[in-house]
Amino acid sequence: MVDSAFATDDFIRAQIAAWQRELGSVRRLADNTLEAYRRDLSQFLGFLAGHTGGPVTLATLRELRGGDIRAFMAQRRNETLGSRSLARVLSALKSFFRFMEREGVVATEALNVIRTPKLAKSLPKALTVIEARATISATEEMEDRPWVAARDMAVLSLCYGAGLRIAEALAVTRGDLEGTAIRVNGKGGKIRLVPLIEAVRRSIELYLSLSPFKSAPDEPLFRGVRGGVLSPRLIQMRVVQLRSALGLPPSATPHALRHSFATHLLGRGGDLRAIQELLGHASLSTTQIYTAVDTDRLLESYQKAHPRG
Incomplete structure (x- = not known):
């Protein structure tokens, strides 16, 4: 996977920073959730840069296909990522692209065809x-x-x-x-x-x-x-x-x-x-x-x- 620091251009990095600010100040997500979302998006962009053979630009995101996202999710699952973590990854990607769409930057239907991984229902284990x-x-x-x-x-x-x-x-x-x-x-x-x-x-x-x-x-x-x-x-x-x-x-x-x-x-x-x-x-x-x-x-x-x- 390409190092995420070199995976995007300045414009996309600015959009990521604005998205993170909104998550923190408007949606008031917890710091741990913000960090997890940032890491998930960074890993996806690093994958996409390697997948397309160059830094991710606005043009790259406009051409995004469902197959690109499925390939990324398959790679993450092969790295033994569980369904709950994969669901969070997908949530992070959807959040970022919804932000981009609201800002009038780019709109994509690619994420709409990706199903959220099924989560096993784990019941809390209470003490007596x-x-x-x-x-x-x-x-x-x-x-x-x-x-x-x-x-x-x-x-x-x-x-x-x-x-x-x-x-x-x-x-x-x-x-x-x-x-x-x-x-x-x-x-x-x-x-x-x-x-x-x-x-x-x-x-x-x-x-x-x-x-x-x-x-x-x-x-x-x-x-x-x-x-x-x-x-x-x-x-x-x-x-x-x-x-x-x-x-x-x-x-x-x-x-x-x-x-x-x-x-x-x-x-x-x-x-x-x-x-x-x-x-x-x-x-x-x-x-x-x-x-x-x-x-x-x-x-x-x-x-x-x-x-x-």
């Missing part, structure tokens, strides 16, 4: 209530420094007790704490207010009382041992330790605690719309996956308990 509680409470046994143990317990409590993503938990500031609720800055910059149950509130208060670092109201609450912003990698490594100590499956991750939050709420009769709001899902269809999880658990329990199971 006992496993989730044990994962949080066992933190004290894995750490000699009380304030670090309290910090990790507070972060994991936010994942399970408030349904936060790990990135959302680590971005929490003192100013986000509003008595019995917490203000969460979610994906795409969407703000939501999540209630704090007593156990989660106590874990945060304990951390604040023990932490040697005092954050300003607009600074992230959770700190590393040197005072810097806490890395998600440290929390992930802590959960790996806990997983080994407690004999939990590899699926036990910080994100699994968020899945457990939703699954356990639904199992106790929680309203699906309310759970959607708590999780910060833009679409109810994203939250509905938990109905399948809960049904699976119900059937599993039935088969284990029933005499004819």
Whole structure:
């Protein structure tokens, strides 16, 4: 594949920069998504330059055919890219060409004939209530420094007790704490207010009382041992330790605690719309996956308990 730095001319590079600015400022996509889209488009243009034998220009894009895109997708699949990643690649390409069309630069029908790869439906793997509680409470046994143990317990409590993503938990500031609720800055910059149950509130208060670092109201609450912003990698490594100590499956991750939050709420009769709001899902269809999880658990329990199971 041709190096993407030499795959396009200045005009196309300017269009890419404008597209990225729109994704960031108007659509407010997360930084990780922006980087993935930029990388996907860069790889496609590098492929196209090698495929056509020269830098990609406006004329190249006008002559784009469905076969060119299929050849690129086939190459990426041969590189063991999964269906979910291929779907993201196609989404990135469509986004870029839609932008070009809105700007009146170029219009193409090539992408309309490409089917999105079929995605296997993978259900979230939730922990049991006992496993989730044990994962949080066992933190004290894995750490000699009380304030670090309290910090990790507070972060994991936010994942399970408030349904936060790990990135959302680590971005929490003192100013986000509003008595019995917490203000969460979610994906795409969407703000939501999540209630704090007593156990989660106590874990945060304990951390604040023990932490040697005092954050300003607009600074992230959770700190590393040197005072810097806490890395998600440290929390992930802590959960790996806990997983080994407690004999939990590899699926036990910080994100699994968020899945457990939703699954356990639904199992106790929680309203699906309310759970959607708590999780910060833009679409109810994203939250509905938990109905399948809960049904699976119900059937599993039935088969284990029933005499004819």
